Amino acid sequence: MTSYTLYGAEVSYFTGKARAYLDWRGVDYDEKPATQAVYRDVILPNVGWPVIPVATMPDGTVIQDTADIMQAVEARENAHPPAWPASPLQRFVSELLQLYGDEWLMLPAMHYRWNYNEDWAYGEFGALSAPDLTPDQQYALGRKNGARFKGALPILGISADTVPGIEKSYEAFLSEFSAHLDQHPYILGARPSLADFAFYGPLYAHLYRDPASGEIMQRLAPKIADWVERMKAGGCHGSGELLSDDAVPETLEPILRRQMREQLPAIKATSTLFSDWAANAASGDRVPRALGDVDIEIESHSGPAKARSFPLWRLQAALDVYDTMSPEDRTRADTLLGRVDGKELKTFRLPARLKREKCQVVLA
Template identity: 30%
Template sequence: MPAADRMTVHGLTLSYFTGKLEAYLRAKGIPYRFAEMDTASFRRAGRATGVLQMPQIEMPDGRWLTDTTAIIARFEAEAEGPSMSPSDPATKFVSLLLEDYGDEWLWRPALHYRWSFPEDMTLMSSQIARTMMRDLKLPFWMKRQAILRRQRKVYLAEDGVTSETAPQIEALYLDTLDAMETVLAKRPFLMGERPVEADFGFFGSMFRHFSSDPTPAGIMRARAPHVALWVARLWAVSPREVAAARLPAEAPEDLAPIYAHIVSGYLPYLAANDRALAAGETYVSYEVQGIRWKVPVNPYRAHCLAVLCGHYENLDLAAREKVDRLLPGAAEVLSARCRSNVSEVTPSGDGRMVSRPLDRQWRGQNRQA
């Protein structure tokens, strides 16, 4: 395909969600051109979609796509190539839940390791100064310091990272590595022989953060070598290899440690965030394993909960019973959200191809690195 006929992925080579999207496009066999963003192209994409985040896809005809979860859903429905979504309804729901969890709940430890540790923060602030800020006529040291101050403020101080919460954040990374190592020592991908939404949801943090940044990468190599192998495998897998493997027929039970984190931590947080948004609050307070958190309300995650609830509500009784058996307690949040119908929000840049500005406050915080 001529380069002019390919979509353009605008992002950064160190970006969480850019890596996730690129891995999906490579495995699916969808050709694209990568364009490293600078501040001008970041603003240009924001003007096109109304949301300042990355990555964003620019189509050859000038239309745009954003939000990796919605992009994947759209391409799964419309694009040629091997399917990355299980056909069994219960299995597909679990894959989508894992994808959402990987995207949103591993975000904090990924940013904590990047911006809390001296070697990591020095390296990554330098890389962003050289890439994202390359079009600014400022001294390099000034760009690096501006990035460092901004990232630590937004992704640490404003996201509840303190001396009290940091051990829990780091424990989540270690627990996740241990759970993934157990299953990936037995099979190539999280749910079976073929990558699905769940793999790409976990890949964003594992690829561009945990396997790349010095501190978490050292931990991964020592503690979870099969996770490191899975990172390389998912980046390298070809559409032909994907098509030759079977989609998972059921959700594996050996992901139970991750299911437990979803039920005990992530879903209760989503419910609390949803209630706070509906009440017009600025912050949401919740508790995980005895640690009290207070973080800004996140409208996008209310949307995430609404989407998960919709998928759950559409399951037939037999499929719901399978999900409920794997994730005891999840139905309490998902069913309650369906019944209450609160915080019915529609995301800006939700994966639709758009050519007009939308709500610029959607994400609540820019998804960059």
């Protein structure tokens, strides 16, 4: 009997992340395409809004959000080694890189998909929703369903003003991550862990699999294409060790520095808007997906974006790891934060705490 079901799509960023984790964990699961019927019968009644991936546990519990899915499977399987590194600095860095992979690599992923692979993506969206239609009918349906996703570009801050910065940043990221992969097979050593799964979402579903984007990755960063293929094959199915002594490779520092430079200011501006919202909200209130408008700046190109609230939730998870470190571990974390121009994170805290309830982020 199948234990878990993952409802998602080959074309989907976060389904890629969850699938890579489940394959690495080696659990018995069935992946089912999120067809129109699945949205209607499974996703909307249980999650409340149209989003993938959604997983069902063996007891029937329905879970949304990749981190929640992974945590639930980790808790249930109690298998070793864990997906979340056990040592504090590696865990802190993993949470930070999850925030980067989930929420900032979304910019190049969505830009390249919708500005370089648009027609192809419509065909894929149509084939997913209605596998039995003809390619022309699928394309027409895909145009309709895909409009919502293409419509996310201005929300994310992808505009004529920021595109040159997004491309410059992505190409630099490709060379930074390639340099890391020259030294280490995965992000923290010889096996995948949380950050690998988070990076795999965009780097597989969009930036490797979309044809024009895949060509760019193969040309500029064949080492990353190789990592994608190794992750796709199951990431050596859980074997291998993370670096000993809680070490964080120096080759990750340029990526963390990029995160502090590009992503952190947007999150801080969002946090200020969150403070205004939280002042008039009650515990259990659902945090709006967008809290207003912010400006993002990426490689000296700036433009407006929506102040998306979800990254605050991922940042809280990272800061919680920092806040529970022993004084010695925190000193090591502070040294790293200093080297990556992230000293602000020593003191920056959200103005109010968040928690998850019924597949939503709510005020704690």
